Amino acid sequence: MANTLVHTDFHFEGQKSVYHGKVRDVYNIDDDILVMVATDRISAFDVVLPKGIPCKGQVLNQIAAQFLDATADIVPNWKLATPDPMVTVGLKCEGFPVEMIIRGILTGSAWRAYKEGCRELCGVRLPEGMRENQRFAEPIITPTTKAASGHDENISKEEIIAQGLIGKDDYETVERYTRALYKRGSEIAASKGLILVDTKYEFGKRDGKVILMDEIHTPDSSRYFYADGYEEKLEKGEPQKQLSKEFVRQWLIEHDFMGKPGQQVPEMTDAYCESVAERYIELYEDITGKHFERNDQQGVDLAARIETNVKNYLKTR
Template identity: 35%
Template sequence: MTGVMVRSDLPGKLHEGKVRELYDLGDDRLLMVATDRVSTYDVVMPTPVPRKGEVLTRLSAHWFDRTADVVPNHMISVVEAGDTLKLGGTSVNAGEAGLAGRSMVVRKAEPILVECVVRGYITGSGWSEYRQSGSVCGIVLLEGLIESQMLPDPIFTPTTKAETGHDMPMTFEEVVDFIGEEMANVIKLRSLALYRYAAGVAEERGIIIADTKFEFGVIDGEITLIDEALTPDSSRFWPMAGYEAGHGQPSFDKQYVRDWASDTGWNREPPAPELPPDIVEASSERYTEAYRLITGDPLPDAS
């Protein structure tokens, strides 16, 4: 197991997001490092969750491999302990730097600044919006739906991609106005295709993918899946056993941290509260269990 990583702090860092950090490897390649930071309501919590970054990277790699025939993606390889990387002109041993298992070499892309959310079940912010208006992102839904109910068909409910602050819901028409009709149609169709495929695979493993979020970019003129894919950070994973609509569901994702944060009375603005040790441990167990349930294998030891 790698040590807990709050940030990588290696030479040549290009960008630091809420969870991931990027480095330029040259030849149109990037190193994408998933730290153990956890963000809740778009605020980074002060306490890391052990092995979280490994789960995000290895589970993304699992899905990138499985969905490559559905939609092209940016992955080249997962970084392992014996790899050596050139960062800022310096040779870095991946194992010694704590990068093994939590880092991925990817192709550079021009990002499309839309978060592509697909919902197969009515829950979370979608449930809140539906209760207020009977619709989600401009899509009018059937009357009388109950919390966590499966929708007749998955729906595409995009949001803005905010560098800071909160992402805001968009109608499909607003996406068309923002990026053009052709690109908007492609990301919608590819998002729905990915969700349907992954939901079917997960169902065979006893997991419901209630909703998920994809990001796309353009590589050599092709609209390509980038960032992460179908992880506990980007998705809601529910156990099929015991599923019952009408209330919230137990989950294998960061909803556990969200629920704890809400129960503290925190106002969802920085600074966020420290996570207690029992919440950290339970969160780490949920992440690693999600990996095991979906892939059928325990999370590999990166050392």
């Protein structure tokens, strides 16, 4: 039986509130810092699936921490510390209600829309004659609203500014940061034989400064292709070998689930969940170049370990 963390109910000193998101639980400490726990929950089509994935939270947290450190010279970010393999502690910011999605390749939901005749995405005109998994001439930014529940909605730069979701000056800063982060992430991926296909970033403000928040460049927020064989597969119209959560979405689609009313999530066996864990670990090792040390051994109380580590960290502040 897999050892996973799918729910938390901590009570830390100075705790003001807790937010249970789709896959992360965020604890507000003194309205000053956040303790973000990356659980092993997994979501697809904006639905939290019924079983957790072993090591998923650890993989996401450790990849995000590494990339936050690797981009801190170009974009200020919220991270202060990682007191546990599944936890990041950082600055509390006033988040913008928008996710900044940047795409270097036409695939996923953008391709599905394109195939159905869509030639404008979030105010960005798309050229005719593109193929699935083809690179854009330049990466495009396709923001979405950040829904508290349900589906996020596509939105254009002009609509974001007109609706006051982000002020014009702040939006231009966020857009500049988005491109710089994607460029750095793509360079790191290329050095590991990967292509950073698309990804999303979240930003907020603290003390008047725009700050990068949340996780970045993880398989939950990003899609990677293997560079080796990319051109050949593109020419032949073959599926790309990829490292992302898209394989989970495809598995669900094959089992007639896309998050629509009345659809049933297919059975997630322990063997299937472990196979997903192996894909997450593969991405970790490929993108970081490091061996992954599993921290989900049977008999380990993941919640108790996290509680102890976080409490010890908070005592040092």
